[in-house]
Amino acid sequence: MTPAKDGLRVARAGPLALLQDAGRFGVRRLGVTQGGPVDLHGWAWANHLVGNAWGTPALEVTFGGLELVAERDLVLAVAGANLFATLEGEPLAGWRSLSVKAGQRLAFGAPVNGLRAYLAVAGGFAAEPVLGSVACVVREGLGGHDGKGHRLAEGDTLQVTPCRTSAGSEAPREARVDYRGPAELALLPGAQISEFSGASLFRAFNADWRVDDRADRMGVRLTGPRLQCRMTSMISEGIGLGAVQVPPDGQPIALLNDRQTIGGYPRLGALTPLACSRLAQCLPGQEVRLKAVSTEQALAAYRRFRAGFA
């Protein structure tokens, strides 16, 4: 097969770059996880800046190290983390769309602010959906640029759907998140909340939690005071995005997009989708706090967020 020449070629792979659409839905009952961007906010903005519709596949670049060469003229945008991206060696501005000429080299360095950058191209990356989605889940071998759940490797080519879009769109200041400070994560209390001791509940919502280095697209472990729950295990049941489960060691784990579909630990509740996005940009060692919110507050915030991305 002759390699396609109509997109971006991977000159250097870096640790982890995955193609993600909004996620794989409707098949969770088969044990198939959700996938999709762990920072929905950054992913949505990258797509929006180049005029793509909600759900268009974009690249999630974790930590950096990726180098891409444009094989034709493109309009692209980088949003989410600042991974010290450069274009032909010059710093590339995030949160805005820009034109790239065929032959130019786009490189991601290392985290400056946040952990995951999102690269969208006008027209969108083209890939064959698997089980209805392009979302790349390495563990399941599903989706991504090759349909087999592989991370990008040197020599891969990313196909781009042709499209006429002009550069120059910019995200408003309030959309550009500074990921460096302590994060406040909105949590919707769940059904087992009353099973935790009063002192544990106080700690859960008042302690500074540290993001552990055991953190990936499945979940993020938080370390801090030990939480005690009267229940130690439950019959396995479906787990929603952002569920904060507390295993017997008392250290909570926030479950993200690639979590297993069912599980049996009691839960404090669920982080809101935007809190998941924020947590996904935290580096190990960063501090976070949990803040209980009402369903109404969370729904209003989510609907406001989505309203910008028709």
Place this chain on the structure above:
Amino acid sequence: MSGRFPQGLPRLEPAGLDGWMVRLFDAIDEGNMPWLTALVRECETAFGDRLVDLVPSYTTLLVVFDPLRLSAGEARKQLVELLQRLQPDEEAADAPVKELPVWYDASVGPELSRLAELAGMSLDEVVACHSERSYRVFALGFAPGFAFMGSVDPRIEAPRLDTPRRRVPAGSVAVAGRQTAAYPTVTPGGWNLIGRTPAVLFDRDREGFSLLQVGDRVRFVPIERNEFERLGGDTRAMEEGS
């Protein structure tokens, strides 16, 4: 509400801004499943394209809806209405038994002898004990197409391995506690392996993708090595295959 639910059930529990956990029962039982599959079907009809996902599992159903088109309150109202007229899925109760051929052999089932030892049985008796009854699929999870089935005869129940294997070969048939399963793909795993099936459990190109679905009845059928090979089974022993 039908008197067949334990007192105080079903309950609706909050599960994030886009979900409700419907708790139908409080204990694992084969008899739960016709209720769960009925509720799955009713939700599909009632929610239509406002439904994002359904995750039935043992005693519960997680209902995930589109929060742009439905609030938690609206979804709850819909679910309460459904539950008030829910009837068990009689069809599921009498669903045909799906048969999974299994080559029970120590080379592909290294814990066959462990189960025999724990039960004080011969290897053949363990095989007979595992294959003579039909099982019910309680949930799918852990990996695509991985079906948790029960319940195995208490004589051959066995705890998980102290140290999980890094790579369990695809098709491995296994027992843990009173549950049994077959591994669809190579994954880590700590269950007791007793044999291997040549059946393809998960196929992205097949309609429905997963051979087994929640609520299915399943029976394991012992086959000989030559039949296993004829059906495309991988005869490599653990050391080579894992």
